[in-house]
Amino acid sequence: MSIADDVIDVAGRARVASRALALATRATKDVALHAMADALLARADEVVAANAEDVRRAEEGGTPPNIIDRLRLTPDRIAGMAQGLRDVAGLPDPVGEVVRGGVLANGLELRQVRVPFGVVGMIYEARPNVTADAAGICLKSGNAVLLRGSSSARSSNTAIVEVLRDAVVGAGLPADVVQLVPGDTHESVKALMRARGHVDVLIPRGGAGLIQSVVEESTVPVIETGVGNCHVYVDAAADLEKALAIVINAKTHRTSVCNAAESLLVHESVADAFLPRVVAALQEAGVTLHGDEAFSAYGDVVPATDEDWATEYLSLDIAARVVPDLDAALDHIRRWSSQHSDAIVTEDQAAARRFVAEVDSAAVLVNASTRFTDGGEFGFGAEIGISTQKLHARGPMGLPEMTSTKYVVIGEGHVR
DSSP states (O other): OOHHHHHHHHHHHHHHHHHHHHTOOHHHHHHHHHHHHHHHHHTHHHHHHHHHHHHHHHHHTTOOHHHHHHHOOOHHHHHHHHHHHHHHHTSOOOTTOEEEEEEOTTSOEEEEEEEEOSEEEEEEOSOTHHHHHHHHHHHHTTOEEEEEOOGGGHHHHHHHHHHHHHHHHHTTSOGGGEEEOSOSSHHHHHHHHTOBTTBSEEEEESOHHHHHHHHHHOSSOBOOBOOOOEEEEEOTTOOHHHHHHHHHHHHHSOTTSTTSEEEEEEEHHHHHHHHHHHHHHHHHTTOEEEEOHHHHTTSOOEEOOHHHHHOOOOSSEEEEEEESSHHHHHHHHHHHOOSSEEEEEOSOHHHHHHHHHHOOSSEEEESSOGGGOSTTTTTOSOOSOEEOSSSSOOEEOOSGGGEEEEEEEEOSSOOO
């Protein structure tokens, strides 16, 4: 069979499995999630050994250290994956939730209820922890999942999926609720993107190139999870102590994630007071600044270009400039933001309200780090990704966002 036939075959098996999963009770799904967590811990050595193969290949291939960090699994990280599955088990089941409903004037009972998508395809890069996260969130929301991670993590993903499939069978669910998409080449990705009618929705997670490719080439509906070119704007009325802490946290807390800050804007009226402090603190943390002339006066700064303003670094780099006013900051963000997360630091409530109203991003933060844009931090308990599109879901996608709805209409012989 061709790779396209192989992909259609696993999608067909996923469809069959999804029907059984859609009927599963919350108790059954939660038992499966705990079994998956137990199995990951019990077989952690297998997963770490498989991951070591991926890491070795990446190192030999000259992969950048920040990407290797996203690829690497340790016993602690596997324990975190297991805890993530237990956390999902503890969340309310969205399936069957009544979104709205009541009795119509003609006596018909009408309810809009949450239902699973059916078969979800995940296309993602490097991070093998996504394999367990996606499997758990899809299972709890009643969806079978087809996982297409990057070839760089193939050994890790194969081992993780084998562990998870064995666990769900032991819990009484079909193994095919969790499957890897066969193949290591772009042909298998293309086949998944072309599997309209077999796969209900695709969710890409990764860099700009991956996401753009999936959005532009897929015939399967796509929920676009976004690139994080996130901004922190330090306003004229900022508390500079707060601003310094927020900038350092947003940039350095974890650099290889989509909610890390990539651009810093500073109002010119506080530049003389703030720039020496923030440049020194960022450089002490190992951050390379790509800045304008104002920033260059306070340290070893790489001259910023348009490419810098557009870049999601995912590393210890940040683009920085001084702006004359809030209007200029808003104009910069409108042009360069990826509409993921953008923050203002200010004690001026009018400026904060205007920033919130005019910045068109999935998350807009006031006096808080961009690192808070996260399903767990928002209290959702889990997320499949952060959507930057405007249809169906926007922002961190928790369990409810992994469902669709249908209308249930109950009558007593009603005719129109």
